[in-house]
Amino acid sequence: MELDFGPAVRDFRDEVRDWLADHLVGEFAEHRGVGGPTDGAAWEVRLAWDRELSEGGWLGVGWPQEYGGRGLGLLEEIVFEYEYARVNAPYRATVNALDLLGPMLLKVGSETQKKRFLPPILAVEELWGQGFSEPGAGSDLASVRTRAERDGDEWVVSGQKVWTSFGIHADWLYVLTRTDPQSARHKGLSMLLVPTDQPGVEIRPIRNLACQDEFAEIFLSDARTGADMVVGEVGQGWRTAMATLGIERGTTLLPQQLTFEREAEALLDLARERGALDDPMLRRRIVDAWISVRIMRTTNLRTIAELTAGRTPGAQATTAKLYASTRHQQLGQLATELAGPAGQIVGEDYALDRRQRSFLLALAETIYGGSSEIQRNIIGEQVLGLPKEPRP
Numbered sequence: 001m002e003l004d005f006g007p008a009v010r011d012f013r014d015e016v017r018d019w020l021a022d023h024l025v026g027e028f029a030e031h032r033g034v035g036g037p038t039d040g041a042a043w044e045v046r047l048a049w050d051r052e053l054s055e056g057g058w059l060g061v062g063w064p065q066e067y068g069g070r071g072l073g074l075l076e077e078i079v080f081e082y083e084y085a086r087v088n089a090p091y092r093a094t095v096n097a098l099d100l101l102g103p104m105l106l107k108v109g110s111e112t113q114k115k116r117f118l119p120p121i122l123a124v125e126e127l128w129g130q131g132f133s134e135p136g137a138g139s140d141l142a143s144v145r146t147r148a149e150r151d152g153d154e155w156v157v158s159g160q161k162v163w164t165s166f167g168i169h170a171d172w173l174y175v176l177t178r179t180d181p182q183s184a185r186h187k188g189l190s191m192l193l194v195p196t197d198q199p200g201v202e203i204r205p206i207r208n209l210a211c212q213d214e215f216a217e218i219f220l221s222d223a224r225t226g227a228d229m230v231v232g233e234v235g236q237g238w239r240t241a242m243a244t245l246g247i248e249r250g251t252t253l254l255p256q257q258l259t260f261e262r263e264a265e266a267l268l269d270l271a272r273e274r275g276a277l278d279d280p281m282l283r284r285r286i287v288d289a290w291i292s293v294r295i296m297r298t299t300n301l302r303t304i305a306e307l308t309a310g311r312t313p314g315a316q317a318t319t320a321k322l323y324a325s326t327r328h329q330q331l332g333q334l335a336t337e338l339a340g341p342a343g344q345i346v347g348e349d350y351a352l353d354r355r356q357r358s359f360l361l362a363l364a365e366t367i368y369g370g371s372s373e374i375q376r377n378i379i380g381e382q383v384l385g386l387p388k389e390p391r392p
Helices: 007-023 026-030 043-055 074-086 095-108 111-122 237-248 253-274 280-308 315-344 354-362 372-383
Strands: 128-131 147-151 154-161 172-178 189-195 201-206 215-226
Touching: 007 074, 026 043, 074 253, 074 280, 095 111, 095 128, 095 172, 128 215, 147 172, 154 172, 154 189, 172 237, 189 215, 189 237, 253 280, 253 315, 253 354, 280 315, 315 354, 315 372
Parallel strands: 128 172
Antiparallel strands: 147 154, 154 215, 172 189, 201 215
């Protein structure tokens, strides 16, 4: 897939391409495409690659220069992400801070917080984890029960968080808490920054179907953080959290879409190898998979065009995540079927090939970043104007 973003950014595009060609070599080149939102493979290599990007000034391309970024515009950010995905570079280990926390601090954080936390993020000196979901509040974040009470110059935090990506590596957590014990649902929530290196924080890895431990559950027992560690206003944590999730569901789908296109091309190669195109029923499913990734491309390009024009993305931005996650699961299922018995045989010590790992990890895509059930509710209520689903 080739995209031309116009003459205004061609010099920047060439700079990105030249740097990646010079630096994505050796061990980094051997790990092209490794990792993902639910894939913790080759962590140390990816962390070293992030430091290589940092030294080259490629982390925080759009962040202000006073915090260590390049101060470039949205179009340059999109070009960088596209070129990065085009060469299939390793998935960044610092994604939680780069794609979520950093933009959140830039939008609603205090100046002190920006100066304290943004430079170490870009220098890959501090790693972050997201403390949103709970055992009883997954996609329904308004039901969070983790509480924070003010004690002099500190907040005291107690509760449990789960499904924290790369949580076992986190130095800090950004945690959605309930600071008003009398509040309910969206009200009375606050976003706190909590250090993990203290007695009141216990982080336990969660092993997934691919036998990896990139997810973690976190137990907070009277953990402490400074009174100035509230992002935004006290009691306005819901607004802060939604701004963060809005970032997560924006242009971050572009790299995923390129990955899905590669998988669709690999599916076609496998189908030709196995003679599956001679079967009309299989051929129909294969063509449908090929069409689905082209629909993802068109949807993402429409969203990018609206963002760069300064407009709020339309309905396609709301449906993009739901469509991409469900269709990717179908793509993985079809590839596994075409592989036959070989697709069900793992290597020594449960070693998985790329196709098997993608299929297993895709099963979580209809949950993380907003479950499909919640996405359908949002589409029905906010896009189609249907009555709200009854709540207990």
